[in-house]
Amino acid sequence: MAGEDFYKVLGVARTASADDIKRAYRKLARKYHPDVHKGAGTAEKFQAVGNAYDVLRNPEKRAAYDAYGADWENPPRPAQEGQNWDGGFGFAREDMSRADAGVFRDFFDAFGSRGGFSRPSPQQARLALDLEDVFAGARKIVGLRMPEMDPQGRMHWRDHKVVVNVPKGIGEGQHLRLKGQGAEGADLILEIALNPHPIFRVDGRDISVDLPITPWEAALGARIAMPTPGGKVQVKVPPNARSGQRLRLKGRGMPGAVPGDLYASLLIVNPPVKTAKAREFYERMAGELKFDPRKDQGA
Amino acid sequence: MRLANREHIEVIETLTLTELSAFCHVQADWVTSLVDYGVLDPLGGDAADWRFSPPNVLRARKARRLTHDLGLNLAGVALVLDLIEERDALARKLAQLGY
Numbered sequence: 001m002a003g004e005d006f007y008k009v010l011g012v013a014r015t016a017s018a019d020d021i022k023r024a025y026r027k028l029a030r031k032y033h034p035d036v037h038k039g040a041g042t043a044e045k046f047q048a049v050g051n052a053y054d055v056l057r058n059p060e061k062r063a064a065y066d067a068y069g070a071d072w073e074n075p076p077r078p079a080q081e082g083q084n085w086d087g088g089f090g091f092a093r094e095d096m097s098r099a100d101a102g103v104f105r106d107f108f109d110a111f112g113s114r115g116g117f118s119r120p121s122p123q124q125a126r127l128a129l130d131l132e133d134v135f136a137g138a139r140k141i142v143g144l145r146m147p148e149m150d151p152q153g154r155m156h157w158r159d160h161k162v163v164v165n166v167p168k169g170i171g172e173g174q175h176l177r178l179k180g181q182g183a184e185g186a187d188l189i190l191e192i193a194l195n196p197h198p199i200f201r202v203d204g205r206d207i208s209v210d211l212p213i214t215p216w217e218a219a220l221g222a223r224i225a226m227p228t229p230g231g232k233v234q235v236k237v238p239p240n241a242r243s244g245q246r247l248r249l250k251g252r253g254m255p256g257a258v259p260g261d262l263y264a265s266l267l268i269v270n271p272p273v274k275t276a277k278a279r280e281f282y283e284r285m286a287g288e289l290k291f292d293p294r295k296d297q298g299a
Numbered sequence: 300m301r302l303a304n305r306e307h308i309e310v311i312e313t314l315t316l317t318e319l320s321a322f323c324h325v326q327a328d329w330v331t332s333l334v335d336y337g338v339l340d341p342l343g344g345d346a347a348d349w350r351f352s353p354p355n356v357l358r359a360r361k362a363r364r365l366t367h368d369l370g371l372n373l374a375g376v377a378l379v380l381d382l383i384e385e386r387d388a389l390a391r392k393l394a395q396l397g398y
Contacts, residue, residue, distance in 0.1 A: 035364055175311040175353060244396065246395075
């Protein structure tokens with residue numbers, strides 16, 4: 001976060017008015033809201049925009065930022081008694097001196113909206129899993145940052161790690177309850193998210209994958225090995241298979257009491273013509289196979 | 300480091316109105332309004348018997364974030380969530396067609 005220019009993050013000039021800053025923030029908040037746009041890095045951008053706005057919306061913090069830049073939270077002034085607050089939250093210190101549990105809860109609430117994606121709140125956290133974890137079951141460590149009150153009534157953060165045995169077959173959007181693992185012995189609820197997979201797409205309990213095949217496998221039919229998240233399996237490509245045709249592998253989707261299905265979309269890939277021999281072969285096909293795929297289009 | 304034993308981990312099937320409200324840090328009235336707007340469709344008849352499934356819990360969380368972050372009202376949230384789901388369904392269809 002340090003080194004990021006808050007004005008650049010919001011795309012406004014240093015002389016921008018409070019209204020300009022508000023408008024820029026609203027526009028970017030819509031653009032990068034992780035619930036609206038799932039693209040890579042949107043959550044981080046949204047967080048950066050929120051952090052920048054948190055500072056620039058507040059005249060005092062903005063003045064400190066203008067004067068001290070990235071070190072605005074620790075300006076060179078007489079040290080103050082207090083805690084080492086996490087920089088990202090950007091509390092004004094005056095606020096904290098009157099922090100009690102109730103007020104704190106309200107603050108935390110406000111973070112739930114902006115910080116919830118990458119900074120877990122006390123009783124809830126998000127756990128991003130790879131598809132392989134879901135298939136094999138996995139042991140994951142969840143890092144939590146919890147507010148704690150010391151005997152003097154001051155709040156401070158405590159880092160805390162919880163080891164979670166992820167049950168097999170848990171899906172996107174499901175939740176896990178970990179009894180007594182949250183702040184002050186409360187339950188910890190984990191929201192499960194699935195990291196995008198380079199090959200497999202998950203849709204509820206079903207999984208789809210593109211399955212590249214050769215023209216001769218498509219024409220003649222073949223038994224081929226294909227990848228599934230649970231390992232390779234043999235599948236039968238029917239003769240005269242079409243590109244885009246879908247094969248269903250029952251029960252090879254998300255594991256569970258009622259496992260989902262795996263759908264493989266056939267994708268015919270032509271070998272590129274790189275040699276004279278290959279060219280000759282294609283030319284022979286063109287001559288011998290009378291085939292016009294556009295004849296129904298009247299071309 | 301504390302180890303959460305397997306027997307202490309429970310996959311949540313449904314949440315009650317009280318549980319969902321606490322989970323989202325909102326008043327039960329707000330959740331009830333989401334039901335009135337059709338954003339959530341709990342199982343069970345009366346509010347006391349409502350059970351919210353995981354997709355409902357997710358929608359409630361999203362609704363909460365959208366109202367907070369973007370200043371949407373409930374009608375706006377309902378519309379945005381519908382449009383997002385429609386867009387995601389189309390994106391899945393496109394992906395299946397190989398685009």
